Amino acid sequence: MAAVRGGWLAAAVLVCSGCGPGLVDGRYEGEPRLALKGSTSPPPPEFEPFKRQLRLSLFYAAKGIMGPQTLDGLVEHEATGQSIELPWSLDWTIYDEPEARHLMTPDFALGIPVVYADKNGNHHRDADEPMVGQAGGTGVVFVKRALSAQESPTRRPAPAVFALVAKPLPCSPPPAIAPGETDCGVPLAEPCMSDAACGTGKCLTAEPWPWPGGYCSLQVTPGGCAPKTGIVWRSHAGTQASYWVQRCETTAECRDPYVCDPLQKACLPLNNVSLRISPETRVLPLCQPGPGMTLPPP
Numbered sequence: 342m343a344a345v346r347g348g349w350l351a352a353a354v355l356v357c358s359g360c361g362p363g364l365v366d367g368r369y370e371g372e373p374r375l376a377l378k379g380s381t382s383p384p385p386p387e388f389e390p391f392k393r394q395l396r397l398s399l400f401y402a403a404k405g406i407m408g409p410q411t412l413d414g415l416v417e418h419e420a421t422g423q424s425i426e427l428p429w430s431l432d433w434t435i436y437d438e439p440e441a442r443h444l445m446t447p448d449f450a451l452g453i454p455v456v457y458a459d460k461n462g463n464h465h466r467d468a469d470e471p472m473v474g475q476a477g478g479t480g481v482v483f484v485k486r487a488l489s490a491q492e493s494p495t496r497r498p499a500p501a502v503f504a505l506v507a508k509p510l511p512c513s514p515p516p517a518i519a520p521g522e523t524d525c526g527v528p529l530a531e532p533c534m535s536d537a538a539c540g541t542g543k544c545l546t547a548e549p550w551p552w553p554g555g556y557c558s559l560q561v562t563p564g565g566c567a568p569k570t571g572i573v574w575r576s577h578a579g580t581q582a583s584y585w586v587q588r589c590e591t592t593a594e595c596r597d598p599y600v601c602d603p604l605q606k607a608c609l610p611l612n613n614v615s616l617r618i619s620p621e622t623r624v625l626p627l628c629q630p631g632p633g634m635t636l637p638p639p
Contacts, residue, residue, distance in 0.1 A: 371436050372436070373434045373435065373436055374435050374436060374437070374438065374503055375434070375435040375481065375503070375504070375505070376432075376433070376434045376435070377432075377433040377434075377435075377454075388473060391458040391471075391473055392426060393426060394458045394459050394460055394462075395424070395425045395426065395456055395457070395458060395459070395473065396422055396423065396424050396425065396456070396457055396458075396459040396464065396466075397422065397423050397424075397425050397433060397454060397455070397456050398417050398418060398419065398421050398422040398423075398454075398455060398457070398466070399417075399418045399421040399435070399439075399452040399453070399454060399455075399481060400412065400415035400416065400417050400418070400452060400453055400454075400455045401415060401416045401417075401418060401439055401443035401444075401445075401450050401451065401452045402414075402415055402445060402450075402451050402452075402453075402627055403415070403416045403442065403443055403444060403445055403450075404445070405445055405494065406445065406451060406494055406495075406510060406512065406627040406628040407512065407628055410624035410626075410627060411624060412455065412457075412466075412472045412624055413468065414624075415453070415455075415624065416442055416443050417455075417465065417466050418437065418439060418440070418443055418452065419464060419465050420436070420437040421435050421436075421437060422464055422465075424459070424464075425456070433454075435481070438483055438503060439452065439483050444483075445494055446492075446494060447485070448484060448485040448486050448488060448492070449482075449483070449484055449485070449488065449493065449494055449499065450482070450483040451480050451481070451482055451483075451494075451506075451508075451510065451627060452480060452481040452482075452483070453475060453476045453479075453480050453481070453508065453624070453627070454475070454476040454479075454481075454616065455472055455474065455475050455476075456472070456473050456474035456475070456616055457470050457471060457472045457473060458470050458471050458473055474616040474617060475616060475617055475624065475625060476508065476616055476617075476625075477508075477550075477616070477617045477625055478507060478508055478549065478550045479505055479506070479507065479508055479611055480505070480506050480507075480508040480510070480627070481503070481504070481505060481506070482499075482502065482503070482504060482505075482506045482510075482603070482604060483502075483503045484499045484500065484501050484502050484503075485501065486501050487499065487500050487501050490514060494512075495510050495511060495512050495604060495628075496512060496513055496514050497511065497513075497514065497515060497604060499603075499604055500603055502603045504603050505600060505602075505611045505612075506602050506603065506604050506605075506611070507602050507605060507609050507611060508625075508626075508627060509577050509625075509626045509627055509628050509629040510604060510627060510628055510629065511575065511604075511605060511629050512628040512629060512630055513629075513630055515573065516561075516573045516583070518561070518567060518573055519567065520567050520568060520569050520570070520571055520572070520588070521566060521567040521568065521569055522569055523566070523568070523569060524568050524569060524570070525540075525541060525542075525559055525566035525567070525568045525585075526540040526541040526542075526566075527539055527540050527541055527542035527557055527558070527559045527568055527585070528540065528542075528557050529542075529557055529558065529559070529568055529570055529571055529585065529586065529587045530556055530557060530558075530586065530587035530595070530596050530599065530608055531556075531557045531596070532554040532555050532556075532557075532596075533546075533554075533555035533556065533557050534546075534555055538555070538557065539557035539558070539559075540557075541559065541566075542557050542558055542559040542560075542585075543557075543558050543559065543560055543584065544556070544557060544558075545557075545558050545584070548576055548578055549576050549577055549578030550610060551610065552610050553598055553599075553610060556586070556599075556610075558584040558585055558586050559571070559584060559585040560582055560583070560584050560585075561573055561582075561583040561584060561585060567585065568585050570587060570588055571585035571586060571587065571588055572585070572586060572587075572588035572605070572606055572607050573585060573586075574586045574605060574607045574609070575629070577626070577629045581629075586607050586608060586609070587599075587607065587608040588606055588607065588608075589601035589606060589607065589608050590606065592608075594608070595608035596608065598610070598612045599611075599612070600612055
């Protein structure tokens with residue numbers, strides 16, 4: 342389920358594990374690690390020259406996640422690449438973990454899906470080949486071994502994992518707010534169409550991304566109620582407000598089609614990746630500092 346609207350190419354995503362061995366161009370590629378599925382509508386007219394040259398790859402932030410990023414500062418993982426045409430039915434399987442050159446630290450890597458114009462057809466982005474799309478709110482994280490908050494680039498503990506995560510990553514210690522002993526009158530993560538369906542809470546529908554079916558939450562306020570099954574999640578859009586959302590350890594604990602973000606331990610709409618279609622080369626932020634914090638200069 343996807344569409345090009347106002348410069349955005351949206352693609353629905355499913356995470357697949359244990360899907361069985363795969364063949365790509367007749368070659369055995371091993372066991373799939375991640376599978377992304379969805380579709381797109383026809384591209385805007387200005388992308389017609391690139392229509393048959395587009396390629397999708399994971400690009401890794403090997404130099405770090407703090408500060409502004411450019412595509413030239415990211416490292417492509419060519420083994421994840423796939424040629425695409427628009428309109429396009431997305432079926433993108435990731436078989437390969439990042440290599441040493443993609444790692445930000447010896448045990449941590451963050452990748453983003455990028456679409457570029459592969460003008461010379463060499464299956465590698467050269468310096469003169471423009472980026473035409475990038476994932477706005479979703480990335481791929483690889484953590485080789487469990488990391489403590491002191492070891493993790495995000496300043497939060499990270500389990501050993503290769504999975505989809507919400508982007509930008511929260512790059513500060515989690516708020517020191519413990520869940521309470523009641524539900525605070527809010528059915529966290531339940532479907533909703535308006536705040537009225539969420540008791541004393543708020544119905545999230547579009548901030549900072551679409552929430553399929555609506556999502557009951559509770560805005561964090563000083564001295565406010567803290568739901569017993571919740572965890573604090575902070576939006577990176579608008580006022581950057583913080584909300585109580587459903588806490589999780591695995592996706593099985595989340596309402597379908599929500600996914601458990603392994604870094605934030607929250608049920609979030611990670612199965613809906615949006616690729617921003619734009620001629621600019623500025624990479625959208627990878628890191629969200631905590632309240633009152635600023636990112637260092639590049």
